[in-house]
Amino acid sequence: MLEARVAQCLRLSHEAQQQGGLQLAATLAQLQGELEQLRGASRPVLRLAPADALLEIDLEGYLIGWNHGAEQMFGYAEFEALGQHILLLYPPDDVQASAVELLPVQAEVAVDVLRRKKSGVLTWLRMQRHAMFDQAGKICGMAVRLSALAEPLTDIDKVRLHARIIEDSEQGVLITDADERIVSVNSSFSRITGYSPFEAIGRTPDLLRSGVHDVEFRAKVRAAMRGHGSWRGEIIGRRKNGELFPQAVTISVVRNEYGDISHVFSLFSDISVHKDAEARMQRMANYDTLTGLPNRCLLNQLVVQGLAEAKRQETHGALMVIDISRIGSISDTLGHEVGDQLVIAIGALFRGALRDADILARVDNSKFVVALLHIEKREHAANVAQKLLNLLDAPIRIDAHALYVGASIGITVYPEDGMEAPALFRFADVAVAKAAQTIEPTFLFYREDMNRRAKEHLRLESEMRLALGDQELELHYQPKVSLINGQIVGAEALLRWKHPLRGMVSPGVFIPVAEETSLILELGTWVLDEACRQIREWEDRGLRMPVIAVNLSARQFDAHLPARVAAVLERYRVRPDQIMLEITESLLMRGADKVIEIMNELVAMGLSLALDDFGTGYSSLAYLKKFPISTLKIDRAFVIGLPYEENDCAIARAIVTMAQQLRQEIVAEGVETPEQMRFLRSLGCDQLQGYLFSPAVTAVEFEAMLGEGRQLMLEEIM
Numbered sequence: 122m123l124e125a126r127v128a129q130c131l132r133l134s135h136e137a138q139q140q141g142g143l144q145l146a147a148t149l150a151q152l153q154g155e156l157e158q159l160r161g162a163s164r165p166v167l168r169l170a171p172a173d174a175l176l177e178i179d180l181e182g183y184l185i186g187w188n189h190g191a192e193q194m195f196g197y198a199e200f201e202a203l204g205q206h207i208l209l210l211y212p213p214d215d216v217q218a219s220a221v222e223l224l225p226v227q228a229e230v231a232v233d234v235l236r237r238k239k240s241g242v243l244t245w246l247r248m249q250r251h252a253m254f255d256q257a258g259k260i261c262g263m264a265v266r267l268s269a270l271a272e273p274l275t276d277i278d279k280v281r282l283h284a285r286i287i288e289d290s291e292q293g294v295l296i297t298d299a300d301e302r303i304v305s306v307n308s309s310f311s312r313i314t315g316y317s318p319f320e321a322i323g324r325t326p327d328l329l330r331s332g333v334h335d336v337e338f339r340a341k342v343r344a345a346m347r348g349h350g351s352w353r354g355e356i357i358g359r360r361k362n363g364e365l366f367p368q369a370v371t372i373s374v375v376r377n378e379y380g381d382i383s384h385v386f387s388l389f390s391d392i393s394v395h396k397d398a399e400a401r402m403q404r405m406a407n408y409d410t411l412t413g414l415p416n417r418c419l420l421n422q423l424v425v426q427g428l429a430e431a432k433r434q435e436t437h438g439a440l441m442v443i444d445i446s447r448i449g450s451i452s453d454t455l456g457h458e459v460g461d462q463l464v465i466a467i468g469a470l471f472r473g474a475l476r477d478a479d480i481l482a483r484v485d486n487s488k489f490v491v492a493l494l495h496i497e498k499r500e501h502a503a504n505v506a507q508k509l510l511n512l513l514d515a516p517i518r519i520d521a522h523a524l525y526v527g528a529s530i531g532i533t534v535y536p537e538d539g540m541e542a543p544a545l546f547r548f549a550d551v552a553v554a555k556a557a558q559t560i561e562p563t564f565l566f567y568r569e570d571m572n573r574r575a576k577e578h579l580r581l582e583s584e585m586r587l588a589l590g591d592q593e594l595e596l597h598y599q600p601k602v603s604l605i606n607g608q609i610v611g612a613e614a615l616l617r618w619k620h621p622l623r624g625m626v627s628p629g630v631f632i633p634v635a636e637e638t639s640l641i642l643e644l645g646t647w648v649l650d651e652a653c654r655q656i657r658e659w660e661d662r663g664l665r666m667p668v669i670a671v672n673l674s675a676r677q678f679d680a681h682l683p684a685r686v687a688a689v690l691e692r693y694r695v696r697p698d699q700i701m702l703e704i705t706e707s708l709l710m711r712g713a714d715k716v717i718e719i720m721n722e723l724v725a726m727g728l729s730l731a732l733d734d735f736g737t738g739y740s741s742l743a744y745l746k747k748f749p750i751s752t753l754k755i756d757r758a759f760v761i762g763l764p765y766e767e768n769d770c771a772i773a774r775a776i777v778t779m780a781q782q783l784r785q786e787i788v789a790e791g792v793e794t795p796e797q798m799r800f801l802r803s804l805g806c807d808q809l810q811g812y813l814f815s816p817a818v819t820a821v822e823f824e825a826m827l828g829e830g831r832q833l834m835l836e837e838i839m
Contacts (some may be wrong), residue, residue, distance in 0.1 A: 128705065143158055147455065168186075169827065172190055172269060174191035174195065174246075176189060176190065176207070176264070177264050177265070180262055183206055184202050184204065186264070195210060197209075207220045221234065224713055226749070226770060230247065230249070231573055232248050234246070245270050246267045251263065263697070287307050288308060294386065294388075295387045297326065299381070301325050301326070302324070305805060306318050306322065313389070313390075315362055316361050330359065341354075345372040346372060347374075351372065352370075369390045372385065381607060407419035409483040412468040413701070415480065419482070423492065424542045425542050426533065429543060431495075437495070437536070438534070439496055439502035439532055439534045440490065440507075441490065441492075441505070441549065442490055443528050443531050444557055445467060445487045445513075445527075446527045447524075447525070448489065450485060459524075461669075462556060464483070467489070467513075467526070471478060477506060478495065510563070526586045529553050531548045532555055532565065532566045532567065534567075582635075582640060583629055585713070589643060589647060591777045593619050593821075594618055595651075596617070596648065596816060598615070598818060598819075599615060599807045599810055601810050602808060602810070603808055604801065604806055604807060607832040608830075609700070609826060609831065609832065611667045611670060611819075613672070616632070618631055641677070642676060646685070652671050654693055655820055657693040669699065671703065679718060680715075683719065684725070697727030698703050703729070720748060720749050729752065730749060730751060731750065735755060735776060753779075753780045754789075755789045760790065760797055763796070764797065764799075771790075777801075781805060788808040792812075795813070797813070802835075
């Protein structure tokens with residue numbers, strides 16, 4: 122390298138000049154000129170103090186630059202240093218294979234290093250490093266700046282500095298002599314306590330005593346003041362104005378040359394702000410921000426403590442989960458501020474009706490939990506539950522609104538149902554979910570069979586999700602038969618689950634579970650898709666297809682339903698008039714105006730709509746005439762008693778008459794006997810479904826029926 126050649130020549134320069142080596146000197150001058158040209162644009166610009174040393178080293182660690190400050194600092198002349206390795210300046214016991222100066226580092230980072238002078242004296246220096254680059258932009262070495270560290274403080278300087286630090290400290294400082302008389306305080310002491318130095322010096326620290334600490338606590342503090350180890354902790358002090366305040370305190374002693382205590386000093390801080398913040402954080406962690414009631418975290422702690430006490434005392438208790446109805450709809454309609462005020466009012470009502478020892482918590486938007494930590498018997502929990510339900514019978518007034526809400530309550534008791542908090546909470550949740558299935562507000566106790574059903578529901582849900590991907594689901598088709606000519610005029614597609622181990626699982630078992638979860642949406646999508654696929658397959662084989670009815674869950678009925686149906690029809694090239702969508706009366710309770718709008722869109726697409734299980738739920742006749750429904754289906758509950766049950770006959774006659782007036786087609790479900798069929802036909806019923814003709818059959822069997830032209834022999838039955 123060029124730098125190495127220069128370094129070698131520099132080591133010889135002094136000797137060469139002494140011996141008259143003009144040729145060597147000329148070569149040196151030439152090489153040094155080339156070196157300056159090479160490094161001219163790449164040497165970093167450094168701000169140097171007059172006493173600072175500037176060294177330049179190549180990538181192998183050899184010195185190629187040595188300024189006057191380096192000569193003064195280390196005692197080596199330039200010609201002595203150039204060409205030497207940087208380890209020349211290292212302490213004898215610190216010679217390493219790699220030099221610190223060559224390690225990559227940010228330019229602004231300074232480090233303290235120990236270096237050796239020519240005389241052998243070791244000195245601490247502050248070092249900064251900067252990379253040097255050649256004309257090609259590559260690193261060719263390092264520029265090293267070394268500065269002398271400041272001289273240590275004198276004893277007088279230290280005393281002055283320490284006094285200034287104590288006086289300006291944010292912590293209060295209190296110093297007493299061996300007789301516990303205050304001899305010195307700082308400005309923060311006066312700021313925190315309100316006592317000036319004049320008022321404090323000469324008195325004892327008892328002027329700050331609050332009187333709230335017990336004898337044992339004061340003994341620990343006294344022991345620290347007598348030299349039995351330092352003490353750190355929190356103390357409640359009293360300011361000059363009488364106000365109590367929390368303080369974090371450290372107490373230590375100072376001993377003289379004989380080991381005797383000469384002074385005691387206390388460092389303390391006012392932690393009122395920290396305590397207030399801690400209290401706020403504790404409240405946020407343990408209390409509901411809206412109602413101020415305990416939240417789930419604090420409730421769990423209190424219940425665990427209550428259960429431990431119940432085990433010791435062998436007492437009884439109960440947990441009640443209360444699910445308030447209509448909170449969400451009220452918030453959506455009147456605004457969240459009204460909803461929040463309603464929740465606050467309900468919490469206040471419940472709290473006022475409970476004993477002081479009873480725990481009331483809010484654990485969710487519309488859920489409260491009551492823990493009755495001591496009851497004499499199971500019936501007492503029922504009395505409390507009924508009392509809380511009665512509170513909600515009257516309207517709750519929020520601003521100008523009189524709001525009605527209801528509630529479902531699930532109750533679990535201990536030790537009967539268990540003594541572990543997580544299990545009891547789970548049992549109460551199971552009970553409240555069961556209670557919520559009833560129309561009227563009610564309470565329900567947990568029983569083991571509820572838990573078994575809940576576990577069975579979870580297992581079924583998991584297995585159904587697997588069934589969707591494992592092709593365990595299939596559609597069966599129950600024919601619809603005309604009561605005019607006995608021919609098949611349609612069919613209802615019914616979902617069936619062929620479990621690999623349990624065989625056919627009844628829809629009455631798995632459909633309610635699916636309805637409770639989002640799984641019903643996936644099942645509904647699969648049914649529509651499979652029905653359209655099957656229709657396309659039949660049509661491609663030349664089979665003349667009647668209308669296929671597909672059941673819709675109320676949860677599928679949203680603004681996107683028409684688009685989803687249209688996409689499936691287009692995918693399989695199925696005409697809209699080949700599909701009938703069957704809905705139940707429960708759908709009509711979900712806001713008639715929105716439902717009608719979606720219905721009209723479906724009908725405009727060419728689809729027909731049927732109202733299934735008519736008469737078993739809630740339906741408004743005022744709205745019924747507005748719905749674009751083409752078919753009413755009489756539920757089998759009103760068919761089974763025909764023609765002998767007077768009430769069933771009256772209901773069936775009324776439904777048929779009403780449907781005829783509305784120009785709707787009438788289908789009777791569950792027809793099993795010729796007598797039922799004859800009565801329905803005499804009323805003017807249009808179609809029937811039921812075992813009299815056929816149960817639901819597989820796609821292959823239904824195809825065979827259509828191919829054979831199978832029909833109901835009306836005259837023979839008559």
